[in-house]
Amino acid sequence: MNVDETAPQKGTVTQRAIERIKAMIAEGRLEPGQRLPTERDLAAQLGISRSSMREAIRALTVLGVLEARHGSGIYVTQLEAGDLLETFGVVADLSRGPRLVELLEVRRILESTATAMAAARITPDQLAEVEKHLTAMNATDDPEEILAHDLAFHREIVAAAGNETMAAILEGLSSRTFRARVWRGYQEEGAFTRTRREHAAIHRALVARDPEAARAAAAAHVGEVEEWLRTQLGG
């Protein structure tokens, strides 16, 4: 009989190694920030080759679970929302057609709620930061700069809502490449002035600390783009 459970033999050895390491973290045997054994030792422990172990480590690295530092070692990340949800941007980058509308719908739901929450609890400092990006956005004609401040504007508001997980998801849904692809066409139709008005409305609701007004303004803001994109596709 087996001294060690070498066992089920399901799936590839690499896949099993991924599950084993994930399980170690889930069970608390590996803490955030902790350093793992070397690739060579890990491979020996699980009875697989270094090559297969490297594939497992690489997979967990792109998932934001592990972090490999050349010459130093392999570490568990802090496992914070930002670490794990970075891959969410991949979804936005590779989605096309109808799925882009669905993503915008998700963003509308989450961002409108986040903006409402922010209206109720935003601090003066955070509000000042929001205003900074609002004015900067209106003071330039460079589309690149406008986009950057646009992103920062919403990012500050979402951060003020106080839910890091939601913020990380919305960050992925507003990733640079995603916005650039959709915004390009949208803004070409002279939507700048409308965007400015909508941003102003969101800002007013924040100043007034009116959650419902903030929710409506944010929903309308995203909804505008959503509607435009829908007509672009459906016909």
Place this chain on the structure above:
Amino acid sequence: MNVDETAPQKGTVTQRAIERIKAMIAEGRLEPGQRLPTERDLAAQLGISRSSMREAIRALTVLGVLEARHGSGIYVTQLEAGDLLETFGVVADLSRGPRLVELLEVRRILESTATAMAAARITPDQLAEVEKHLTAMNATDDPEEILAHDLAFHREIVAAAGNETMAAILEGLSSRTFRARVWRGYQEEGAFTRTRREHAAIHRALVARDPEAARAAAAAHVGEVEEWLRTQLGG
């Protein structure tokens, strides 16, 4: 001067390979379902070793972008919401403490809206399926079976909302291991009857085709667990 752009040399070769393949898909040079060249050919094309290429492929495989079939070849997935958001479950599995509350908050926001949407557009067939799981859930005492029908109950409703992306996200937020970890403690406190009442309320709202009632019922349902978990942590 370079005949072929042999590149900036930023990051590891594997990381660059991942970006190259992702870019090929984003640019449409690789269609969903299409077969890629062999690992050996791909490695040669990008001028890297097969080992490094395999790590890149493995990474894209766990992200749900590629699919490797032993003996056959490597294929691009259908790139549907379910494929790409499967990794979302990892977040739920590895989150602990305050982040679990944040995840439940996100679920509350999305699921309440999804349930409201479902109330407006659910078909008789779908409603019958929902009822099937509702009665089955109430007809047994086996916690495992209850959990299974509970999941299916919500899954059917969310599917009726018509947004596959949202459904895929909620699937990750309700993954078996996540629910098992939280529900275990929650149900031990005799919350079965309360859960049954809440499910009944959601069902009534769907039958009445009342979106706002459905939203409220779903929000309360998730909110109950959220509140319970908050007290478990905060003290």
Place this chain on the structure above:
DNA sequence: CGACTGTATTGGTCGGACCACCTCGCTGGT
């Protein structure tokens, strides 16, 4: 005591070998 250096450690890359599985064309019989 501090800056420097050299050496051991560790992840990154490479090339080759062999195995397991699948595909598809060939073969032989009906």
Place this chain on the structure above:
DNA sequence: ACCAGCGAGGTGGTCCGACCAATACAGTCG
């Protein structure tokens, strides 16, 4: 002419061993 069975080639999966590159640390020198 058709089809079941078989076999060779192709492809991903795994392993090994070697070397490179970045880091960490201890010992050394000013």
